[in-house]
Amino acid sequence: MKIELDPNSGFCFGVTNAIKMAEDILGDNETLFCLGDIVHNNVEVNRLKDLGLISINHEEYAKLHDTSVLIRAHGEPPSTYEIAKKQNIQLIDATCPVVLRLQDKIERLGKQIFSNGGQVVIYGKHGHAEVVGLIGQTGGKAIVVMDENDLKKVDFNQPIHLFSQTTRKIKDYQEIAAVIRNKMKNPEYLSIHNSICPSVSGREPELKEFAKNHDIIIFVSGEKSSNGKMLFKVCKEANSNAYFVSKPDDINATWFTNMNSVGISGATSTPWWLMEQVAETIKNIKL
């Protein structure tokens, strides 16, 4: 069996930067807190845990004083920075520059939009850390829409500025934008902002080709990763013989019967070394 690792997969620059910042600090200190898992990949989270990185939730964060906390690439709402100021917490801010730019844009435009009776609508997953950070830029006023059911909260007679969480699928974003446009009394009142990250959207066409070029695709990702789910969907549409795994143990030998070429790909939060381990596991399968 020929096995190929997708050369376009592996960590995006935002995740690479956050992990490097954590590793640099852990080299000098024994432990460091991280607000939320540094990356949606349990295997990588466990590797960094062994180096001393401790994931904490927002409740635990609110009780901290006089310490250092890493902010992961997804970013945080302003309330997190306010707590840090009050409680002498030094933030090591690894918010991805792409997310930071989007936060700034929503914060800046939001003020004008709300003063003109408009609405900020974010197409994204409820409760996702990046989305929570984006809502925070609007003082909680942004409306989160994940599917058509959520559109009940939107007033189609008023101007709408639509943004997407950075890791959504372009086609899904276009579809929800088209539904919103059709419902609007005046479609000119709809502004669609292109806020999907190029590290994710740029991968779609190449990933489709990669998926088509192999008999079977093994997609490696943490289950909580939004871009992992999205990129796996792209694989599955291009090749129905695509399987989602989080670790080498998830591999099922029966998938490979009569298969000549295997493609291994992953999310922007999947470490390259984990894909190599998956490849090694497949190599050792006795058919």
Ligand code: SF4
């Ligand atoms: S997917 Fe894009 S926005 Fe998200 S961390 Fe990576 S580079 Fe940044």
